[in-house]
Amino acid sequence: MDNLSEYHLCEDPISSWESWFKTAKEKEVNAEAFTLSTIDSNGDPQGRLLLYKGMHEGKFTIYTNLESPKAVQLAESKKASMTFFWPSALRQIRILGDVEVMEPERAEAYFKKRERGSQIASFISRQSQPIEDRETLLQRFSETEKEYEGQEIPYPKERWGGFYIVPKKWEFFHYREFRLNDRFVYDQKNEKGWNIFRIQP
Ligand SMILES: Cc1cc2nc3c(=O)[nH]c(=O)nc-3n(C[C@H](O)[C@H](O)[C@H](O)COP(=O)(O)O)c2cc1C
Numbered sequence: 001m002d003n004l005s006e007y008h009l010c011e012d013p014i015s016s017w018e019s020w021f022k023t024a025k026e027k028e029v030n031a032e033a034f035t036l037s038t039i040d041s042n043g044d045p046q047g048r049l050l051l052y053k054g055m056h057e058g059k060f061t062i063y064t065n066l067e068s069p070k071a072v073q074l075a076e077s078k079k080a081s082m083t084f085f086w087p088s089a090l091r092q093i094r095i096l097g098d099v100e101v102m103e104p105e106r107a108e109a110y111f112k113k114r115e116r117g118s119q120i121a122s123f124i125s126r127q128s129q130p131i132e133d134r135e136t137l138l139q140r141f142s143e144t145e146k147e148y149e150g151q152e153i154p155y156p157k158e159r160w161g162g163f164y165i166v167p168k169k170w171e172f173f174h175y176r177e178f179r180l181n182d183r184f185v186y187d188q189k190n191e192k193g194w195n196i197f198r199i200q201p
Contacts, residue, residue: 024091034052034082060095065127066161074099091173108155119153120141123153169188171185184196185197
């Protein structure tokens with residue numbers, strides 16, 4: 001495979017990912033933001049931004065409301081795609097993966113490390129459900145704040161947690177002059193390692 005060294009691509013996509021992500025974090029305000037694409041029960045595609053929350057045993061970690069449309073779609077289809085875009089470097093990484101539900105103890109440990117305000121927001125929100133107005137939301141927030149004054153915010157186990165995305169196909173894209181872009185695919189791993197090839201712009 002050509003140009004591996006030029007783009008710091010490695011034989012292992014996670015090492016390539018780590019190198020591109022490290023470069024992105026030095027320049028981007030929101031290097032962790034990516035588009036999570038899912039499929040709903042009608043087969044319709046759904047995309048929205050999420051924050052990447054670290055790698056665990058080679059799997060991407062995300063956190064969300066477990067009753068939200070995305071969580072239902074992740075749990076039902078068990079498939080997701082993640083797209084990162086880092087404008088400063090004109091780089092895109094696209095990942096196709098299988099979905100696993102995070103162990104509740106791990107999600108709880110993360111919940112407890114969050115800012116109290118974010119804990120309350122997750123505790124009260126029925127994500128993506130209609131609400132009359134912002135006032136109602138703020139009122140629920142302050143009521144909960146008062147109710148748990150001096151105490152821990154209980155971890156809403158049924159409503160909030162994490163997922164892992166286990167990558168099985170990657171594309172590393174680097175924008176070049178005249179759109180003669182460099183694009184490299186890491187496809188399904190086998191006993192010989194990843195199948196890596198260059199694709200056309
Ligand atoms: C920069 C950015 C980061 C976000 N990060 C998250 C996140 O980590 N988890 C989450 O549940 N929603 C996050 N959101 C909100 C989602 O984009 C989305 O509005 C929400 O999760 C509801 O999606 P759903 O109705 O498809 O389930 C983020 C939004 C933005 C703009």
